[in-house]
Amino acid sequence: MKPSFFNRISDRIFSQSCAKSLDSVSVILFGYVVLMNSWVGEDSYITFRTVENFLNGFGLRWNVYERVQVYTHPLWMFGIAFFGALKIPLFYAVLLLSWICIFGSSFLLVRSRSEKKETFAWILLLLVSCRAFVDYSTSGLENPASFLLLILLFKQGETLLSNPNGKDVFGFALILSLAYLNRQDTVLFGVPYLVRLFLTSFRNGQTIRWMGWGSLGLLPALAWIVFSLLYYGYPFPNTAYAKLNTGVPSGELWFSGFLYLRNSVLWDPVSILALAFPIVYFAMDRKKRFDPEFLFPILGILFYLIYILKIGGDFMAGRFVSLPFVAAVFVLTKIRHRSVAVFGFLCFIFFMILNPRSYLYTTATYSRARMDGKIADEKSMYFPNANFFRSFFVSEYPDHGWAEQGRKYKKEKSASPSRFSVCATLNVGYFGYYSGPERKIVDVYALTDPLLSKLKSARPWRIGHFGRNLPEGYLESIDSGENRIADSNLKEYYEKLKLLTESPDLFSKNRLEEILRENLGGNRQLLARYTDEREWQEIPKDATCGLGQGF
Template sequence: MSVFGRLLTKGNELVPRQVFASFSFLVLLAFFLNNFWLGDDGFITFRTAHNWVNGYGLRWNSVERVQTYTNTLWLFYITPLYLLTTDIYISALLGSLAAFVALVLILYRNSSSDLAFAIIMLLMVSSKSFLEYTSSGLENVLSFALLSAYFFTYSRLASGLTRVESAGFPKGSWMVSLLFAALFLNRMDSILLVLIPQLILAYHLVRSWRRVGMRPLLQNACAVLPIVLWLLFSLVYYGFFFPNTFYAKTTFAIDSVRWKWVLGYYKYALYMDPLLLVLPAIALALSVSRRGRKYLPFGTGVLLYNAYIIQVGGDFMGGRWLTLPYIISICILAAWWDFGTLTRFKYRDLAVAGLVFVAAYSLQNRLMRYNPFVAQQGGMPVLNTDLFNGVVDERLTLGQFTRITKCLNGPCFMVHPLYLMGYALRAEGESGRIPSGGAMGLLGFAAGPGVRIIDRQGLCDPLLARMEGQPIAPGHVFRQVPDGYDVPGEVISDPVLRDYNERLQIVTRGDLWTQERWNAILAFNFGQLRTFHTYRENQNRSAP
C-alpha cells in the first residue's frame, strides 16, 4: 500500500478530524490576516457606501447619479457593516473574513478526506494572487464563496437532471439559480464561469415543465428575479443598465493594445503565480476525462472566462481576474479526485505528490524570491510598471499602508499622499478648479461627499466615459478634460460637446420621471447618444 493510501485508509486517522479542522482553520486564518490589505479601487466602492450611509444616495459624486461600482452585492454587503462600525477598514476586514470563512467551510464540507482538504488548503495559500484577493476591499472573496457554493450545489443536482421523467425534477434547483443571480449582482462578468451549467438547468426546466408541472420553473424564475429588479432600478435611478465603468472601457480602440496587454497579463501569472495557469489546465484535463465529464460545463466556463479576459485586454491588477477560474479549478479537483482511491492507483499517488510539490514550490517561491517590481527609494516601494506591459503587483502600492500591522495600531492609509490630498480638498471645498486625476479611490474617499472630483479615466465620470481616450495601461484610458468642464460656473467651450453634456446631465441630475429624461435615456442607451464620437459624427453629417 502506498504512503498516501495508508494515510487515507478509513479508521486510520493520524489526528481526530475535529483537531485537524481546527488546526486547518487557524492556519488559513493566519494566512488571511497576514495578507489582508485594501486597494485603491476598493475605495471607489467605499465612497459610494459612505455617501449612501450619510444620506446622499448611491452616488460617488453627490451631485450626480452615476454607478461607479461594478460590485453591487459587495456594496450592499459592506454598507450595513460600515453603518454599524463607522470604520471602513474594520468593515472591509469583517466582511472579507466572513466570506473567506464561508469559502473554507464549503470546501471542507465537500472534501472527500482530510488529505483532500489539506491539498486544497495548500493550493489556496500557494497562489499569491488568490491569497491576496481574499481581501483588497474588492468583491473577489465573496465571488469565491458564491462560485464554490454554486459548483457543489449544481453538482449534487446534475445527475438528477437526466432522470426527470422517472424521479421528477431535483429539489432545490432554485438555489442554483439564486446563487447565479448573486454572482451576477456581485460582478456581472463572473457568470461566464457558470453560464453553461445555468443554461443546462434552464433547458431542463423548460423541457420538463409539462411532465413535472410549473412549480420548478416558477421557483427558478423567482430566484433570478433580483437580476431583473436590479437592472430596472439601475435604468430608473442611473439611466443605464450597466455600470459607468462599462462605457469607460468600451469607447476606445482596444485592438491596437489588446495583445500587448494580454501577453503582459499572462506573463505576470506565469512568472509571479504559475499555479494560476497550471491548476486550471489540470482541471480542464480532468473535465474532459471519462469520469470527469459531468464537470465539463465548468471547464468550458473556465475557457469562456479566459476568452473574455483576452477580449477586454486583461487588467492592470496582476492575477486578479485569474483567481476566479482558479477557485473553480480547486472545486473540480476536490469533486473529481476521490483521494481514497489512491490505495489502488500508484500513478494517482505520483500525480498528487507532483501537485503538492508544485504548490509547495510556488509557496516557497512567493515567500523567498526577490520581487522584480520593487526598487526602494527613501524607504518607499517604486514599481516597475513596464515589466509586464502595465500589469503590476497592486498590493505593493496602497497595500503597504493598509496591512493589519499598520492599521490596527497605527495611522493606516490616513498618511498616504492620496488620502492627504483628498483631505485637503475636503477642507478647501469647491473654491477653485474642480480636481481631476487618475487614482480616484482613496483620494475621493478622503475628500468626502462635498467635493466633486473628475476622474480622467472616466470610470467615475459620465461624460469622460463616453469620450475617446488614450490607453496607457490595462484598464487605464486617460481622457483630456474639456475646456471649461473643470471650472465651477463656466461652460464647456466646444458647443457640440456642451450640448451632449447637457443632455447627459438631464439623465444623471434631472428629475427621475420627466418625459425629457426618459427620451434622453432612450437616446443614450439605444440611439445616437451612446457615445460622444457617434453623436459628433451625426451632427457633422446633418450640418449644412
C-alpha cells in the same frame, strides 16, 4: 513486493491519525496567512466614497451633485454599507466582510470533499500557495464574495444535473442573480448549466414552469437593473462604459490579455498549474471527459479565461485569475485520486515553505513593489501603507500620500487648489474618499465620470487605465453648473446627459424619454461627430487636484 519509499510516505500522510494532525495545522496556517496578508487597496476607496455618501443621506452617489454608478458590485457595496451602518470604520468593515466570505468559501471547498476520513489539508494549503487567491481574499474588492457565490453556484448546479425540480431551478437562478449583482462577468460560469437546463426542460416538457421558477430567482438582478435605469439612467455600471468603450483595437486587447495570463505564469505559477491540472486530467480520462459534474465547471473556467483575453486582462496582477483558480480547486476536490492531494502539498512546500518571498513570511512592513510592463503587483504597491496589522499603530490610516493629499484638500478653506471649485486627477480612490462629499472631482480615467466614460480613450493607454482628454469647457461647466462645452455636438449630448444624472425629478416624462433614447442609441450620433485625435494631454496645472498632471 515491498512498497516504494514514496508509497510508504504517501500511506503515512494519508493515514487517519496523520490526516487529523495535518488538517489542524492547515487550518491554523490558512488563518494565519489570510490575516497576516490582509490589506485594503486604493481602488476600493472609490466604492467607500459612495458608501459614505449613502450612509450620510446623499444617496448612492460619488460626486453628490450627480448620480453615477461608480461601483461594479452592488451586492458587495451594500455589504460594506451594512457594516458601516454599525459604525465600523469602512477599512475594517470591508475586511470583516472579506473574512466572512473567504472562510465561508474555504469551508465549502473542504465540505465538497466527501471522504470524511481523508485529509483536507491539501485544499487549504493549495489555496494559500496561490498569490492571486491570497492577494484578493482581502484588498477591499468584491473577489471574496465572488469566490463564495461561485462555489455555491457549482454546488447548486450539481443538483440540476441529477433530477432537477422547480425549487432547484429557483435556487440556481437566485445564486446566479446574486453573482451578477456582485460582479456581472461571474455569470459566465453558469452558462453551461443554463444551456443544459434549457435543453432538459424541452425534453421533459417543463420549459414554461422552470422559466417561471427561474424568473423568480432572477428577481434581485432584474430589480437592480430597473432601479439602475431609473436612478442612474443606465442598466450597467459606469465602469463598464469606461473600460469597454475605449476605441482600442480588439487585437491590442487580445495581446494585452495574453500578457496578463503570461504574468500569472511568471509571478504566480500555482494559479496556472491549478488551472491546468483538472483540464489535462479530464482530457486524458475518457470516462470523465464528458461527465457534466466535471465538464461544466471546466467549461466555465475556459469561458472566463477567453473573456480575460478579450478584455485585455487587467493591471492588477492575478485579480482576474483568482476566480477561475477557485473554480479549478473546486473541480480538484471532486477528483478521487491521491495525485491531487500530493499536488496540493507539493505546491505548498515549493512555493510557500521553500520560497523566502512567500506570503508565509509576510510582516506588516512587507514591500515588493514591481511592474511587469503595464501590470502591477498591486498588493505590494499598497500593502506597507494599507495592511491590517499596521493600522493599529497609525493614527490617520492609511498614511499613503494620496490619502494625505485628500485630507489636506478637505481642510482647505479655499474651494480648490485650482481656479475652479472642481479639480481633475488620475487617482480618485484615496483622494476622493478623504476629500469629503462637498468636493467635486473629475476622474480622467472616467470610472466615476458619466461624460468622459462615453468618449474614446487617448493614447498612450494602460490596461484598466484608459485616460480621456478633457473636452474644452467641461471643467467650467461643472464649476458653474451651466453647459459651457465648446463643441456643439458634445454640448448637446452633455445637456441630455445632465437630465439623466442631475435632474431632481427621476420620473419626469422628459427624463424617462431621454433614458429610453440614450440606451437605445438615439444619441450615439452626437458622440460620433465629436472627434479628438490628440494623444494624451496633461491635466492643466490650474485644474489638477495636486496629485500631478498625469503620465
